[in-house]
Amino acid sequence: MKSNRITNLLGIKYPVISAAMTWVTSAEFVAAVSNAGGMGVLGPNAGQKEKASSAEDMADRLTKEIRIVKELTNKPFAVNYIFPMGGASEDPFTNAVFEVLVKENVKNVIAIGHGVVERELKRLKEHNINVIYRDLSPTVEKLVEAEKTGVDALIVTGYEAGGHMSDFKISTLSLVPQVTSLVKIPVIAAGGIIDGRGAKAAFSMGAEGVYMGTRFIATFENPASIETKKAIVNVKSEEFIEFKSGAGHLRTIPTEAGKKALELINQGKPQEAYKYYGEGFKIGMLDGDLVNGTVSVSESAGGIKQILTCQEIIEEIVQSIG
Ligand SMILES: Cc1cc2nc3c(=O)[nH]c(=O)nc-3n(C[C@H](O)[C@H](O)[C@H](O)COP(=O)(O)O)c2cc1C
Structure with a gap:
């Protein structure tokens, strides 16, 4: 497939990104996605079995995980970056992640929040880190505002998405084309995308990349329990x-x-x-x-019928997009 603004920004072959997901990412999983030509993202508690006892402990664990990713791949990857929320001007965990990113020379973050925090964006950009912003309760207006702050790209998340869901029930099909009509920076679509057909739909709505969580949990490389993966494969969309x-x-x-x-x-x-x-x-x-x-899980989990490898998922998408 041809390169586009997302592949160029991130230096990746295919614009397919595995989502940051608390507990269910690890260095091995992230490297598998990156080695298959997409981009893996280390989420909170990546590679861990127990919660960190402090911000310093979390930073040590994240450093170790990043170093394992670097041993397993020389391809780009990203780290989840949580903007301070609830009116806080800073957060010790966010500060600790920032220090790790700088020390480990990490190039990309998927930043989440309820609005871009200018202080955070400024210091990330001072270190030439690509900032892809994903709003947790996105609306067209919020994302138009986010573009003005100078983030490099937007992830536009529809209500179908797994994880923390938006306060607004706006689907991917509704939100993505409205946002791509109004912003100039590249857009990555998220929420309910599990295969090439969904990716193709996202691209036809103006997205230049896809960000997928649930589909990548049901992979051989994901650290989720096998029972969980089977539950995803067996669930029907009306049962949630x-x-x-x-x-x-x-x-x-x-x-x-x-x-x-x-x-x-x-x-x-x-x-x-x-x-x-x-x-x-x-x-x-x-x-x-x-x-x-x-x-x-995603509302589309009912359509996930098999545990696959990360490479199989990415290849099928790339073939569909053409
Ligand atoms: C189990 C689970 C945990 C998640 N945890 C996080 C998280 O810690 N940080 C984050 O930015 N997004 C998190 N997400 C959201 C994903 O990053 C992504 O936006 C979402 O999975 C995309 O929708 P999909 O599941 O339909 O592909 C999580 C999603 C899932 C399914």
Whole structure:
């Protein structure tokens, strides 16, 4: 396939990026995506089995993971960068990640937040780091504003996406073309894309790259438990449960913990519900406990029928895009 602004910006062969996903990325997984010509992204808790005890501990672990990626591939990769949120002017974890990026000479970040934080963008750009911005509750207006800050590219995420879901139920099909009509910087589409057909649709709407989470969980290289991968392969799109929690909207395969959380939220007991979904991602996705954990997925997970290699997924997309 031809190069475009995303492949040129990132120095990659194909504009297919595996998403940052808490707990379910690792150096081996990221390197597999990058070695297949796409770009892997280290998410929070990448390669870990337990939470870091402090920002310093997290930084040490991230440094180790980045070094393993560099041993496994000489291709570009990125790190997830969480802008300070909730009105905070800075965050010790974000500061620690920044120091690691500079020391390890990391070239690309996928930055997330509820708006671009200018101080963060400035210091990342001072170190020539490519900043791809993904808003957590995107609207057309917010993304037009984000472009003005000087980020290098935008990830436009529709409500189909797995993980922390937007406060606005705007689908990928609605949001991507509206944004590509108005912004000049390159756009990467996210949310519900699981194969070449979805990627082709995204490209026909003006996107120049795809950012895929759920599809890449059901791969041989992903660190998620085999039980979780099988649950993704077996779920039907009408079976999901969805609820609005303190941590945003969540869609999960209907595990016992997910059902209990939904019940408690419906009873107006969000605090009690939290104990069922708070640590749920790790328990459900990494440990594979489909009773006590949650399995956060894309609305398109029903269309995932097989565990594949990262390379097979990328090759099929590249062939479809042509
Ligand atoms: C289990 C899971 C965990 C996620 N955790 C994060 C995260 O820590 N940081 C982040 O930026 N996005 C996170 N996301 C969102 C993804 O980066 C991406 O936007 C999303 O998966 C794209 O939608 P898709 O799953 O339909 O492909 C997560 C997604 C999933 C499925």
